[in-house]
Amino acid sequence: METPENKLIAEIEELKKEFAKTTDKLIKDVKRQDKIMVRSDKRQQKEYDELMALKIEIEETQKEVVFTMGAIGESRSKETGNHVKRVAEYTYLLAKYYGLPEKECELLKQASPMHDIGKVAIPDAVLNKPARFNEEERAIMDTHAQLGYDMLQYSKRTLLKMAATVAYEHHEKWNGTGYPQQLVGEDIHIYGRITALADVFDALGSERVYKPAWDDEKIFKMFKEERGQHFDPKLIDIFFNHLDEFLHIRDTMKDIV
Amino acid sequence: MQNLKVEATKYTPKIHLDTSGFITIVGKSYPENTFEFYTPMMQWLEDYFDGHSAKRTIVNMEIIYFNSSSSKLFFDFFDLLEENFDDNIIDINWIYDEENESAEEAGEDFIEDFESLNIKLVTK
Numbered sequence: 001m002e003t004p005e006n007k008l009i010a011e012i013e014e015l016k017k018e019f020a021k022t023t024d025k026l027i028k029d030v031k032r033q034d035k036i037m038v039r040s041d042k043r044q045q046k047e048y049d050e051l052m053a054l055k056i057e058i059e060e061t062q063k064e065v066v067f068t069m070g071a072i073g074e075s076r077s078k079e080t081g082n083h084v085k086r087v088a089e090y091t092y093l094l095a096k097y098y099g100l101p102e103k104e105c106e107l108l109k110q111a112s113p114m115h116d117i118g119k120v121a122i123p124d125a126v127l128n129k130p131a132r133f134n135e136e137e138r139a140i141m142d143t144h145a146q147l148g149y150d151m152l153q154y155s156k157r158t159l160l161k162m163a164a165t166v167a168y169e170h171h172e173k174w175n176g177t178g179y180p181q182q183l184v185g186e187d188i189h190i191y192g193r194i195t196a197l198a199d200v201f202d203a204l205g206s207e208r209v210y211k212p213a214w215d216d217e218k219i220f221k222m223f224k225e226e227r228g229q230h231f232d233p234k235l236i237d238i239f240f241n242h243l244d245e246f247l248h249i250r251d252t253m254k255d256i257v
Numbered sequence: 258m259q260n261l262k263v264e265a266t267k268y269t270p271k272i273h274l275d276t277s278g279f280i281t282i283v284g285k286s287y288p289e290n291t292f293e294f295y296t297p298m299m300q301w302l303e304d305y306f307d308g309h310s311a312k313r314t315i316v317n318m319e320i321i322y323f324n325s326s327s328s329k330l331f332f333d334f335f336d337l338l339e340e341n342f343d344d345n346i347i348d349i350n351w352i353y354d355e356e357n358e359s360a361e362e363a364g365e366d367f368i369e370d371f372e373s374l375n376i377k378l379v380t381k
Contacts, residue, residue: 025336032332039366040325046359047322 062159063110069163070113073148076120076127082253083202084113089249090198097238098190111162112195115170118148130210145171146180162191170195173230185232193232197239200230205250216247258309261301269294270320274301278311286323286330295330299337306341314345319352319381321360328363335371342373349376 070084092109100108119127126133126140133141148167152160169192172178174185178196188196204222207213214222220240227236239246258276265271270284280302288294316338323331338347351364361378368376 028336029329032329036325036328036332039363040328043359043363046362050359 062157066110066114066159066163069117070115073114073117073119076116076122082255083206086202086249086253087115087195087198088113089253090201090246091194093242093245093249094194094198094235094238095190097242098194098235100190107159107162108166108191108194111159111166111191112198114148114152114163115166115195115199116144116148117151117163118144118146118167121147121151142171142179145169165189165191166195168192170199172196174232175229178230188232193235197231197235201239201246202250206255258304261297263297272298274298274305276305276309276311278314280314280316281318283317283319285321286327288327291324291326291330295334299333302334302337306337306345310341310345312346314347316347316349317352318350320363321354321357323363331367332370335367335374335376339371339374347374349374350379351376352379352381355380 067084074084088109091112092105095105095108096102122141122144126137129137145168149164152164152167155161155164168180169183169189172181172183172188172192173196174188174193176182176184178188183192201219201223204214204219205216223231223236223239227233260276261272261274263269263272265284268285268287268289270282270286273279273281275281282298318331320327320331338349341347351367353360353364355361364376364378368374368378
């Protein structure tokens, strides 16, 4: 019979059912919570691993591209063998002792091999001339710094931007007689100053079709004379203070003759 | 009853709920407020199974990445499907890219938790 009491009881019974359903759900949720967290943690760790793998992939690709570009530049220059590899190591040492942060040193080591990339745009007739350049040819050769910069300057990548600076300024001289901008002293970017020294040191000490390798006496004498002329005096000091390390690199990375 | 369409954003999936029986959730799930984000979907589903469901309901879920609160939400979602499983024909596909191991594993976990739902793993 439908009495107010019965109706109330029916309502309470209904509430009881709802309540039981809710508590069941709560218990289920509480029990699940741990499971969800454990799984999420596991998943997130995996995603993190994937992310790191991608990051390494990107960095390695970048290194490889840059190194290959350096090798292309090298194939178009008269430098041979391990030249760019040694230059890379020298620039790292110079950057380190100059006091640049480790990360920057590592980047410069990767960017410096691209210093001659502009030579890909120099005509063969000039590039491969077996004799001395005349004035006009020399002028064409010298455009490789600007050309390298033009190729790389639009990149937004740190490494390639650095390579652009290196290509542009590695023939500048401390006293302002270099090219293409005739920058003076610290107006020349430290990357340019460092690569200039590394490049010249390696070129002088290597034998070429057109010249024998200079002996160390001669190189050191020249470096001392060019301290504050061609080269940043600070870098020359670093070079001589850590000479053994530079020579060690040269010895371990000799060209195979 | 109306269809419900929510387009994907950078952090949330595309949700298409169609009264003809197609339930599609595709994308990433990192909403700022997960429960708020999924409330319209859950409400729609309750309405749908409350006398508006099609003869056959096909659920296609392709969740690439998701956060922990989305995981909780998916449990609730599968609960709701389970509640209505006896009175409906529901096919559930957990779709994933072969290379996305974590999506595959998540699918496997849901299969284990909701055995009766008969969730199918489908590679793209």
